[in-house]
Amino acid sequence: MLIGIDDTDSPRTMCTTYLAARLIQSLREHGYRIHRAFLVRLNPNVTWKTRGNAAIAIEADGDVALAFDLACRWVEALADFGAEETHPGVVVVQEKPPAAFYYQAARDFCSIDEAVTVLTKACALFKGYKSGRGLIGATAAVCAELPDVTFELLVYRTPDRWGTARHVEKTTLFTSEADTYPHTWDSVDTGEDSTVCVPHTPDPVLFGIRGESPFWVARGRSFIFSEEPACEQVFLTNQGTDAHLVPGTIGHLEEGRSYLLEGVVSSPPKTGKGGHVGFGISGRDGTIHCMAYEPTKRFRDVVRALLPGDRLIVVGSWKQGSINLEKMCILSLVEWVVKSPPLCGICGKRMTSAGTDKGYKCRNCRTKSKEPQVTLQLRLLRTGWYEVPPCARRHLAKPLVRGAPSLSPTPVIIGMSIQP
Numbered sequence: 001m002l003i004g005i006d007d008t009d010s011p012r013t014m015c016t017t018y019l020a021a022r023l024i025q026s027l028r029e030h031g032y033r034i035h036r037a038f039l040v041r042l043n044p045n046v047t048w049k050t051r052g053n054a055a056i057a058i059e060a061d062g063d064v065a066l067a068f069d070l071a072c073r074w075v076e077a078l079a080d081f082g083a084e085e086t087h088p089g090v091v092v093v094q095e096k097p098p099a100a101f102y103y104q105a106a107r108d109f110c111s112i113d114e115a116v117t118v119l120t121k122a123c124a125l126f127k128g129y130k131s132g133r134g135l136i137g138a139t140a141a142v143c144a145e146l147p148d149v150t151f152e153l154l155v156y157r158t159p160d161r162w163g164t165a166r167h168v169e170k171t172t173l174f175t176s177e178a179d180t181y182p183h184t185w186d187s188v189d190t191g192e193d194s195t196v197c198v199p200h201t202p203d204p205v206l207f208g209i210r211g212e213s214p215f216w217v218a219r220g221r222s223f224i225f226s227e228e229p230a231c232e233q234v235f236l237t238n239q240g241t242d243a244h245l246v247p248g249t250i251g252h253l254e255e256g257r258s259y260l261l262e263g264v265v266s267s268p269p270k271t272g273k274g275g276h277v278g279f280g281i282s283g284r285d286g287t288i289h290c291m292a293y294e295p296t297k298r299f300r301d302v303v304r305a306l307l308p309g310d311r312l313i314v315v316g317s318w319k320q321g322s323i324n325l326e327k328m329c330i331l332s333l334v335e336w337v338v339k340s341p342p343l344c345g346i347c348g349k350r351m352t353s354a355g356t357d358k359g360y361k362c363r364n365c366r367t368k369s370k371e372p373q374v375t376l377q378l379r380l381l382r383t384g385w386y387e388v389p390p391c392a393r394r395h396l397a398k399p400l401v402r403g404a405p406s407l408s409p410t411p412v413i414i415g416m417s418i419q420p
């Protein structure tokens with residue numbers, strides 16, 4: 001069976017992955033065999049998410065009705081029901097439903113009614129608390145197929161410490177990264193000298209190590225000294241796989257979806273208030289704006305070095321009229337032509353502008369010239385992929401160290417599901 005859970009936390013406490021780790025312990029104590037635990041990230045542009053829009057699926061063998069009962073009891077015991085935005089959902093299916101609902105939830109928006117239709121067809125046991133919105137994530141989690149998969153080992157705090165400062169030795173995180181990168185990633189940001197895998201929110205997570213296999217996340221974890229943890233759990237996950245991306249065309253974008261788009265830089269990058277950098281990009285059917293926000297740190301230096309005419313693939317979410325960049329590929333670069341006033345052919349002094357469209361004049365000997373001095377500057381960029389640093393990476397974004405994005409999305413085979 002697959003047990004799906006979502007929407008149990010609030011900004012002030014809890015984490016659905018922690019609840020899942022406790023449920024797994026409890027299922028084991030009741031004699032269940034646990035095969036795998038999945039941490040499934042869904043559309044990052046859902047505004048009603050608590051943090052990273054995660055849902056959980058647990059693959060287990062044993063009595064289905066009791067598993068549903070246990071899952072509901074753990075949700076009732078731990079979910080933050082008092083929080084306005086917490087609407088838990090619990091789902092148990094004996095057969096994995098078609099993957100289409102998962103792809104819709106990862107790349108687009110779903111309704112509770114659509115989730116209930118999938119669950120009814122799958123003869124699922126399910127319960128939605130309050131508005132029942134958590135059924136969307138819980139259903140998507142049990143429908144998920146992961147053609148590309150990564151792992152996360154999550155380490156949890158004892159409840160008496162929730163909300164207090166975390167004690168994780170920073171140097172040991174850097175040692176872990178030095179030993180295991182690129183088999184693990186995003187534990188730290190060496191460029192910013194900051195830690196990435198230790199949250200700052202008052203939830204039960206102490207830290208999480210992301211990597212390519214259970215072996216590598218366990219090895220990464222083994223270097224880290226910290227306060228005494230409560231428990232640990234390894235999840236298979238779609239994090240770091242670009243599962244949220246679809247190819248798109250400029251001029252035909254839908255709010256809240258995440259795209260790969262090809263275009264040509266049409267207006268030069270400008271740094272605005274707060275250090276956010278924006279530029280225009282044109283495609284067949286229009287021109288749009290791309291943004292590299294301040295938290296993307298040194299990635300903005302790459303963006304600032306773009307010139308009109310550079311051909312790009314941009315990757316990111318389409319939100320309120322702009323693409324929020326996660327990464328980009330420079331396909332070709334134009335020559336950087338700099339026009340400046342020429343030297344006077346008579347006296348050798350630098351000429352000055354004679355006014356708009358009037359060419360240049362020498363203030364020394366009054367000689368006139370129409371032609372500017374043209375120089376080719378060295379471009380500071382090369383063609384290829386560039387990404388935001390670890391400190392600004394979205395959970396679903398595939399780090400380039402795992403490979404460049406695929407330019408065609410994973411096919412959705414309606415009515416069939418592929419086991420991860």
Ligand code: ATP
Pocket residue numbers: 006007008009010014015016017042043046048049050051052053054055086087104105106107108109110111133134135136137138
């Ligand atoms: P948690 O740790 O509790 O899962 P979170 O940051 O993952 O926290 P949730 O609290 O689960 O966010 O809130 C996300 C809500 O949005 C859930 O109710 C989920 O069912 C719903 N949801 C997820 N993806 C979609 C989607 N594509 N369309 C509509 N609703 C969605």
